[in-house]
Structures are given as structure tokens and as C-alpha cells.
Amino acid sequence: MIRPFSLRDAPAIWHLQTRGAAFDYKRRLLSSPNPTRSAVLGLVSGHYVGARTLVHTGGADDRPIAFVQLLPREEGACWDVSCIAPALDDGQDVACIWQDLLAQAVITAAEQRVSRIYARSPVDGESAAILRRSGFSMVGCEEIFVSSGRRPQAPMPPNLREVREGDEFALSELRRQVIPPLVYQAQWFGPEEAASSARARNGYVWVEEGKLVAHMALESTGRGHWIECIVRPGRRGDLLPHLRWLMYMADGEGSRPIYVAVPDYTVGLGWLLRMLGFESLGRQQVMVAHTVSRVTVARPAVAHGLEGSVDMVAH
Numbered sequence: 001m002i003r004p005f006s007l008r009d010a011p012a013i014w015h016l017q018t019r020g021a022a023f024d025y026k027r028r029l030l031s032s033p034n035p036t037r038s039a040v041l042g043l044v045s046g047h048y049v050g051a052r053t054l055v056h057t058g059g060a061d062d063r064p065i066a067f068v069q070l071l072p073r074e075e076g077a078c079w080d081v082s083c084i085a086p087a088l089d090d091g092q093d094v095a096c097i098w099q100d101l102l103a104q105a106v107i108t109a110a111e112q113r114v115s116r117i118y119a120r121s122p123v124d125g126e127s128a129a130i131l132r133r134s135g136f137s138m139v140g141c142e143e144i145f146v147s148s149g150r151r152p153q154a155p156m157p158p159n160l161r162e163v164r165e166g167d168e169f170a171l172s173e174l175r176r177q178v179i180p181p182l183v184y185q186a187q188w189f190g191p192e193e194a195a196s197s198a199r200a201r202n203g204y205v206w207v208e209e210g211k212l213v214a215h216m217a218l219e220s221t222g223r224g225h226w227i228e229c230i231v232r233p234g235r236r237g238d239l240l241p242h243l244r245w246l247m248y249m250a251d252g253e254g255s256r257p258i259y260v261a262v263p264d265y266t267v268g269l270g271w272l273l274r275m276l277g278f279e280s281l282g283r284q285q286v287m288v289a290h291t292v293s294r295v296t297v298a299r300p301a302v303a304h305g306l307e308g309s310v311d312m313v314a315h
Helices: 007-017 023-032 035-044 093-112 125-133 168-178 183-189 191-196 231-237 238-251 269-275
Strands: 003-006 052-056 067-074 080-085 116-122 137-147 160-162 202-206 211-222 224-231 258-263 279-289
Touching: 007 035, 007 052, 007 067, 007 080, 007 125, 023 224, 023 258, 023 279, 035 052, 035 067, 035 080, 035 137, 052 093, 067 093, 080 093, 093 116, 093 160, 116 125, 137 183, 137 269, 160 231, 168 211, 168 224, 183 231, 202 238, 211 238, 224 231, 224 238, 231 238, 231 269, 238 258, 238 269, 258 269
Parallel strands: 080 116, 224 258
Antiparallel strands: 003 052, 052 067, 067 080, 116 279, 137 258, 137 279, 160 202, 202 211, 211 224
């Protein structure tokens, strides 16, 4: 049986979380995830903060033997899988438990009018197979790079500026033109989500002749900095001074590490990062489950005043 988390489950979640599998490099590196605390916060706040937690009781009694946690994104249109416990190497039956939990997560998301669930997991065959059987499909893979230590001083490029109010449409168009169509469609990143996303409001844009060439989003916590770049393919080789300045501006003293996520379709960006002293930390696969489908609905046109009239046929 799978049901929502309740306060009496907190001790079991505390025990299970030590054997869990954490998803998403960004969350693991920039924060200190505590599934028990997140589950309690989600419950008492009505899931405005914290995680929505589903527990698997195994059917023998009501004691949880496993759980999955789902974190809402800021715009509210999608969730992220943040943790599943126990991990796959915990026993022979765990794969089936994962599949049951993930399938129920998709159903719960649909009931809550959430359109997508994302899962960023290690690149391996077993977890990907389970996610596919649970309704997820592959979006792509990305490599995470890390830089530690002091960063040399660098001038701000003249064509670089902070993101401003009103840039939302141009940022949405940049994504649509740069991200491969199949990846873009899987993400469904529309203008309304771009406007509400923190990633769209934070960071810097490289502008030439009124046209956006690149967007570099920056997110910082006490544990480190995270950079995501979207740049037009023909200009990736010119991104070096922009990255060098952003690194110095974010943390010139090198007190915290800087991480950069590089999707596989961003050819050449990893090479630039290695020139700046970055090292590969690992890879993760990005998968998504769509809980709803967009379809075109044809509505009959009604000519008011003609309802109930007799058809006239000329002979």
C-alpha cells in the first residue's frame, strides 16, 4: 500500500533516509537535504514548503518500508524527485518498490494538476529502466564540472549585463532557438514559466545589437555556486571572458566551489571549462514524466441567431 506521509511515520523515515538514494547533483551539492525534516515541513505547510512524501507500507502493516519525495518548483507546474529510500542495492525487491512509488507519484501529480515530474539520477541502466517502466522518458544527460580555489581578477565584458524586467520573452526565445526541439518539447518551458522562474530572473545576459547571445544563470548558497549557460552554438567559443568574469564576481577568493551543468548538446562548453581549471565531477541523466498531454480541441463555431433555422437548398 502507498499512502501520503503522516507525522507518525517520521521515525521510520529517519531510519530509511540513511539508506536512501538522493537525486540531482545541484540539490545535493548546494544544500544539506534532510528527508525527515522536509517531509514534516511539507505536511504541516500544506506542501507550500518542504516535500510531498509518499510512503510504501508493503502491505503487512502500516509501517513504512520505503518512501519517495517530490519537491515542487517555484512556478508550480512541475515537481522534482529528490529522494527514494531504500537505494536499489538494498535488496532484490527494491526495484519493484521503486517502480510502485514512482508510478504512484505520477498519479498523485496528475491529481494535483502538476504537468511534469523530473528525475535527475546517476547514469546507469537499472535506474533508467525503472524510471521508464514508471512512465518517465529520457530528456538527455548532463555533465557536472567543479572549480575550487582562488579565481583571477577579470574585467566585466562590455556586452554583458544583469537580467532585467522585460527580458522574459527574449530569454524564452533564446531557449527555443538553442535547445534541441525534442529536449525543448520534453521540458515544455513556455513563456509563462520563464517569467516566474528564478533562473530567468537571476544572472546575466550577453547582448549584441539588441539580440541575446547567451544567458548565464547564477545561484549561490553557503555551500557553493551553480552556473547554467545557454549560448548560441556559433558563439560558444567566445564565451570564455564572460565565464572568467562571472567566476571572479561570484567568488574570487575561492571560499566556495563553483559548479557548472553542461548538457550533452552544448558541444564545446566542457572544453572551455577545462581551460578555466574545472574538473568533471560526474554525469546524470535527466528524465521526465508528463502527467497530461496537450491536444488541439476543435470547437464548433456557432452563428448566433441561426440556431434552429431550416436549411435552404436552391434547385
